Amino acid sequence: MALRHAVLAALLDSDFSGYQLAKAFDVGVANFWHALPQQLYTELAKLEKEGLVAGREVVQHGRPNKRVFTVTGAGVAELERFAAAEPKPTFIRDDLLVKVQAADRVGAGHVVRQLDERAAAATTRIAAFEALLARLRGDQAEDDYLRHGTRIGPYLTCLRGLALERETREWCTGTASVLRAREAAHAEQI
Amino acid sequence: MALRHAVLAALLDSDFSGYQLAKAFDVGVANFWHALPQQLYTELAKLEKEGLVAGREVVQHGRPNKRVFTVTGAGVAELERFAAAEPKPTFIRDDLLVKVQAADRVGAGHVVRQLDERAAAATTRIAAFEALLARLRGDQAEDDYLRHGTRIGPYLTCLRGLALERETREWCTGTASVLRAREAAHAEQI
DNA sequence: TCAGCATACTCAAAAAATTGACTAGTCGCG
DNA sequence: CGCGACTAGTCAATTTTTTGAGTATGCTGA
Numbered sequence: 001m002a003l004r005h006a007v008l009a010a011l012l013d014s015d016f017s018g019y020q021l022a023k024a025f026d027v028g029v030a031n032f033w034h035a036l037p038q039q040l041y042t043e044l045a046k047l048e049k050e051g052l053v054a055g056r057e058v059v060q061h062g063r064p065n066k067r068v069f070t071v072t073g074a075g076v077a078e079l080e081r082f083a084a085a086e087p088k089p090t091f092i093r094d095d096l097l098v099k100v101q102a103a104d105r106v107g108a109g110h111v112v113r114q115l116d117e118r119a120a121a122a123t124t125r126i127a128a129f130e131a132l133l134a135r136l137r138g139d140q141a142e143d144d145y146l147r148h149g150t151r152i153g154p155y156l157t158c159l160r161g162l163a164l165e166r167e168t169r170e171w172c173t174g175t176a177s178v179l180r181a182r183e184a185a186h187a188e189q190i
Numbered sequence: 191m192a193l194r195h196a197v198l199a200a201l202l203d204s205d206f207s208g209y210q211l212a213k214a215f216d217v218g219v220a221n222f223w224h225a226l227p228q229q230l231y232t233e234l235a236k237l238e239k240e241g242l243v244a245g246r247e248v249v250q251h252g253r254p255n256k257r258v259f260t261v262t263g264a265g266v267a268e269l270e271r272f273a274a275a276e277p278k279p280t281f282i283r284d285d286l287l288v289k290v291q292a293a294d295r296v297g298a299g300h301v302v303r304q305l306d307e308r309a310a311a312a313t314t315r316i317a318a319f320e321a322l323l324a325r326l327r328g329d330q331a332e333d334d335y336l337r338h339g340t341r342i343g344p345y346l347t348c349l350r351g352l353a354l355e356r357e358t359r360e361w362c363t364g365t366a367s368v369l370r371a372r373e374a375a376h377a378e379q380i
Numbered sequence: 381t382c383a384g385c386a387t388a389c390t391c392a393a394a395a396a397a398t399t400g401a402c403t404a405g406t407c408g409c410g
Numbered sequence: 411c412g413c414g415a416c417t418a419g420t421c422a423a424t425t426t427t428t429t430g431a432g433t434a435t436g437c438t439g440a
Contacts, residue, residue, distance in 0.1 A: 002285065003426085009292040019388050032287030039427070041389065064388045064435060080296045087285035087304055089224075090358075095192065095277035097222030097350060101343045102199040102269050110274045118277075146368045147375065153291040156368065160287060160361050167357050168280075171350050178336045178346065185337065193396080209418045229397065231419070254405060254418045 003043050004052070005082045006033040008075050011053060013154055017066040018044050031161035044069055052078050100175060108179045115176035122169035129162040193233050194242070195272045196223040198265050201243060203344055207256040208234050217318075221351035234259055242268050290365060298369045305366035312359035319352040 010016065010024055021044070022037035035043075047053040052075035055067045071079075096118060099111045136155050137145035149155065200206065200214060211234070212227035225233075237243040242265035245257045261269075286308060289301045326345050327335035339345065 001425090002283075002288075005285075005292075006288050009288045012292055012295050017388075022388095032282060032284050032291070034281055034283070036428070037389085038391090038429090060387090062436060063386085066388060076295060079292050082285075083289045083292065083296045084300045087289065087308075090286070091224055091281075091283040092222060092354075093192075093224070093281040094222050095195075095272075096280070097347050098192075098196050098199045099273045099277065100350075101222070101347045102202055102273065103343045103346070104341060105202050105266060105343070106270045106273045114277055147371060151294060152368070152372065153293045153295070156293070156365050157287050157291045160290075160365075163357050163361055164282075164354075167353050171353055175346050175350075178342070181337060182342065191395085207418075212418095226398070227419085228399090228421090250417090252406060253416085256418060 002088070003033070003035055003039060004047060005079060006035070007040065007043050007047065008052065008071055008079050009153075011069055011071045011075075012079075013151065015068045015070045017058070017068045019066060020068075031164075032157055047075070050074075096172075100179075103179060108183055112176050112179050112183075115172045115179070119169050119172035119176070122165045122172065125165045126162060126169065129158055129165060133158050133162065192278070193223070193225055193229060194237060195269060196225070197230065197233050197237065198242065198261055198269050199343075201259055201261045201265075202269075203341065205258045205260045207248070207258045209256060210258075221354075222347055237265070240264075286362075290369075293369060298373055302366050302369050302373075305362040305369070309359050309362035309366070312355045312362065315355045316352060316359065319348055319355060323348050323352065 006025075007021065010021060016024065018037065018041045021040045022035075025033065025035045025040060044053065044055070048055050048069070052072060053069040054072050055069045057065055058068050059065050096111070096114060099106075099114070103111050133142075133155065136151065136158070137149060140149060145155065146152065196215075197211065200211060206214065208227065208231045211230045212225075215223065215225045215230060234243065234245070238245050238259070242262060243259040244262050245259045247255055248258050249255050286301075286304060289296075289304070293301050323332075323345065326341065326348070327339060330339060335345065336342065
């Protein structure tokens with residue numbers, strides 16, 4: 001019962017349809033939560049049945065109509081309860097870490113390549129986060145925005161995403177270069 | 191089919207029983223993977239049936255006997271295949287991020303407290319990682335160990351854990367202080 | 381013009397993770 | 411001597427997540 005809170009938090013910012021939420025959960029919100037479209041549709045249906053969100057049909061021209069959802073008062077109350085409850089520990093799962101853990105026992109070649117790719121992907125995401133942050137704060141200086149800006153929540157979580165991506169990039173490039181140096185040294189010995 | 195690789199990677203370092211693995215997955219390995227004891231027992235049973243690990247009974251004095259597991263050749267081959275495959279994207283799930291995202295719409299009090307607690311927990315983990323890293327490299331300098339040390343995999347993943355915890359601590363303290371300042375400013379206005 | 385992609389969603393089945401309840405022996409503490 | 415904590419597991423039920431397969435419509439570029 002935790003995806004629901006991620007959905008509610010995402011809907012606080014602006015109303016979304018399931019499809020739009022799915023996009024968000026695949027890129028931006030994925031920063032701190034991840035879910036497939038099917039889960040979101042299911043969750044939205046449940047939330048609506050429980051009265052935590054309200055859906056309304058939006059007629060569109062040139063594309064299928066959609067149902068967008070708004071958080072209700074009960075939804076905000078539910079988030080309030082969630083905020084007061086003890087948080088579950090952070091949950092990280094990363095294939096690359098597992099591979100690096102095993103890197104001295106299996107061939108490191110593929111792992112090095114994947115580290116490079118991950119570092120490149122991180123660079124892209126860093127740029128995206130920086131652009132998003134700049135857009136959120138508009139023409140205000142960061143300090144100013146942090147003190148007086150609206151929608152500080154999304155800004156703060158973006159800052160975290162940015163820091164994580166930077167850390168990821170550094171670790172990936174550092175680790176790749178260590179593994180490469182060791183492969184080279186090993187090759188020399190022969 | 192991914193927990194199995196985390197288990198295999200953990201067993202590469204030294205043989206473990208299900209119980210010991212459970213401990214590791216609750217603290218150390220939890221750095222990059224998380225699993226409950228039940229899952230580990232189930233997974234070990236499956237891995238043994240498939241011949242990827244071999245179990246043997248260890249008779250103990252003064253406590254129940256245990257079964258410890260070793261990775262077999264087939265297990266290493268399976269890890270090799272896994273290392274070559276495309277990695278799934280990193281998967282992060284964090285209640286606190288969701289709460290911060292919603293912090294400007296629900297009471298920030300609890301969230302601030304939880305951020306402080308998380309920062310304190312991070313400090314503890316940072317110390318633990320530093321101690322573990324020092325133990326792994328023994329009397330070697332870090333550069334030296336990275337170039338020539340054995341078991342470089344665990345060392346590299348620990349470095350990542352350390353960096354993540356440091357980032358966590360910084361973000362938590364920074365975010366808590368931003369939210370506190372805003373609460374204070376808001377109180378003044380009244 | 382027509383294939384492919386994007387929007388917008390649904391249903392069902394399988395796999396994985398979580399929750400909760402148990403067994404059973406040992407150790408130390410009061 | 412009994413109580414609680416630690417070691418070392420097992421079993422079953424439930425919930426969550428993932429995988430896979432569909433339904434429609436409309437726009438765009440080769």
